[in-house]
Amino acid sequence: MSQEHESVDLVGDDAVEYFAKAVLIAALTAGLAQVSIQLPGSLPPFSLQPFGAFFAGLLLGPVWGGLALAVYLLAGIAGAPVFSSGNAGLGYVLVGQGTGGFLVGFLVGAVVAGGIVHRGVTPRPLDEVGVPIQVAGLLAALVAIYAVGVPWMSSVLGLELGRAASIMAPYVPFDLLKLAIAVGIVQGGYLVRE
Amino acid sequence: MLSYRPGTTPAHGLDPRAKLGFQAGFAVAALAASSAGWLLGTYALAGLVLASARLSPIRVARDYRVVLAVLAFAPVLAGFVPGPPWFDAGPATRSALAVARVPPVLAVSAAYVRTTPVRDTRAAVQWLVPGRVGQLLGVGVSLVFRFFPLLVADLRTVRAAIHARGGQRRSVLVRGRLLAVRGLDRTLARSDRLALALRARCFAWNPTLPALSFRRRDYPVAAAGVALACAPLVRPVVGTFIPVG
Incomplete structure (x- = not known):
């Protein structure tokens, strides 16, 4: 095609496919930030947002998964109300309520998980990847998310690092649960598409 | 929530690159605040930015109310001590000072969102x-x-x-x-x-975009962004030559 239209440089079929997936996963991450499951009592709502980073890494690999989360952040900076509670703007990412580091952490986590699971730029089919590697990839993603998010929070809110870590510690079991759900979804064959 | 509104304010007329640069520089300068004077300066500058976008500070505060509520809670958490006397003012004050740096940054980014169409950001x-x-x-x-x-x-x-x-x-x-x-x-x-x-639709690598052009009024804004980003580096030098207080 591109030889017939010299002025138009078409995007390759594979790239279009991955790009469309990355954009929709960015939009899904934005959607998941708005929808949470209410837990009984005074427990914090069960946020589904980490799934965005998990699926970006698992399904798209480091480059396209990273692009998905970068697009998510940029859409928020450009003014789409894509962060939790419908927030937007560069200010929310940089300082916000101290949780901006977790947003950047999602981007780092998607790249880390994608790199471990796919070991290259091109995503490979997930049935070629063993469960232990998928779990290891997502665990590394979680570590990356907290490694960026907690010190960031401590510096914005002026809390000591230990205090910031102890505020976030109750969320860790929930995140491990989300990790188990994500791997379960992949293993359960829910994502096999005709 | 805040979103783009067409308008003719001075902020609407600026190039998005100048505004993005200013925003980033402002954030660096605001987060480097360590004295009350510096902090007041960032609030004053943020007020100017809001005025240039004809945006009311009350409107911005209302839109960011969840964020502000969480921020207000941070010093309480920082000062909490498990056991009597239950509260330590030292860490709480440090946290309150840190949290006080945040609202001007939010205000400036709200002004950006209000005055910049998405196509321009793109x-x-x-x-x-x-x-x-x-x-x-x-x-x-x-x-x-x-x-x-x-x-x-x-x-x-x-x-x-x-x-x-x-x-x-x-x-x-x-x-x-x-x-x-x-x-x-x-x-x-x-x-x-x-x-x-x-x-x-022949998705191509070379589509046609709106032409961005830096006009004369964009240069001071971009320069202010660079100056603000460098301000924390200059401050200690200034402090050594001009005894303050």
Whole structure:
């Protein structure tokens, strides 16, 4: 095609496919930030947002998964109300309520998980990847998310690092649960598409 | 929530690159605040920025109310001590000072969001990140604007369907899995259709974008951004030559 239209440089079929997936996963991450499951009592709502980073890494690999989360952040900076509670703007990412580091952490986590699971730029089919590697990839993603998010929070809110870590510690079991759900979804064959 | 409104304010007339640069520089300067004077300066500057966008500070505070509430809670958390006397003023004051740096940064980014159309931000992103990565980021941002409301609606539909079937009695694990699976399923179906539609429309690496042009009034704004970003480096030098207080 591109030889017939010299002025138009078409995007390759594979790239279009991955790009469309990355954009929709960015939009899904934005959607998941708005929808949470209410837990009984005074427990914090069960946020589904980490799934965005998990699926970006698992399904798209480091480059396209990273692009998905970068697009998510940029859409928020450009003014789409894509962060939790419908927030937007560069200010929310940089300082916000101290949780901006977790947003950047999602981007780092998607790249880390994608790199471990796919070991290259091109995503490979997930049935070629063993469960232990998928779990290891997502665990590394979680570590990356907290490694960026907690010190960031401590510096914005002026809390000591230990205090910031102890505020976030109750969320860790929930995140491990989300990790188990994500791997379960992949293993359960829910994502096999005709 | 704040979003772009067409207008003729001074902030509307600026180039998005100048505004993005100013925003970033302002954030660096605001976060470096360590004295009351410096802090007041950032509030005053943020007030000027809001005035140039004809945006009321009360409106901004109302839109960021959740964020501000969380911020106000931070010093309480910082000062909490497990055991008598239950509260330590030292860490609480440090946290309150840290938190006080945040609202001006939020105000400046609210002014940006209010006065900059998405297409301009997209063009600025593509200018900032050249080549194919910039192209994809730019197109991606516009597509996220298009698909975000659809996916929120999808997820709400799924959640309503789960509730309609008595799903709130199931465990969090099952509900989380159902929501994630159905949400992802609809997402992937949409991405297949989007890929097909992009190919059918000859999705190309070289589309036509609005031409950005730096006018005379953009230079001072961009320069102010650079100056603000460098301000924390200059301060100690100034302090050594001009005894303060």
